[in-house]
Amino acid sequence: MAKADYQELLALDAQGPLFGELMLRDLLLPDLLGEETSSIAYWAGRALARKLPVEEDQLTTLFERVGFGVLAPASSKHHERNYTLSGPVVQTRIANFDAPDFRLEAGFLAESLQQVLGMVVEANPTIDRRKQVVTLTAALDPKAPVARTTQFIHH
Helix, strand or coil, rough: CCCCHHHHHHHHCCHHHHHHHHHHHHHHHHHHHHHHHHHHHHHHHHHHHHHHCCCCCHHHHHHHCCCCCCCEEECCCCCCCCCCEHHHHHHHHHHEEEECCCCHHHHHHHHHHHHHCCCEEEEEEEECCCCCEEEEEEEEEEEEEEECCCCCCCC
């Protein structure tokens, strides 16, 4: 549910497609999908990533182009990678909605990394309301290989 009333939502610093995306993702879809919203969004993100495969170094560009926000690698370990998702769309969603869901972005990241790395990857978002950013934590499972059959898009 939105933190603001209708008039405040109309005054958001979000124009055109961004405003529509915010209304669909954070107001309409939760009403339609109920408690399944988060898991459906995650699997939708994974499905979308299969349709837009890119090499890992192109993920930041793709995240911005599809309107997810600014993705930046934060840290990397053998079994985990952390990314920070920020920017105006992320800040607007965090500031104006009670429970913005970033599982679509997490699923997209997980599937993208899984295709590139050839191992099972799961990802979860953590919202930092104070900093108005989201940390996407990708857990890598090198003991669970998956086939890499994807043709990557090069920009």
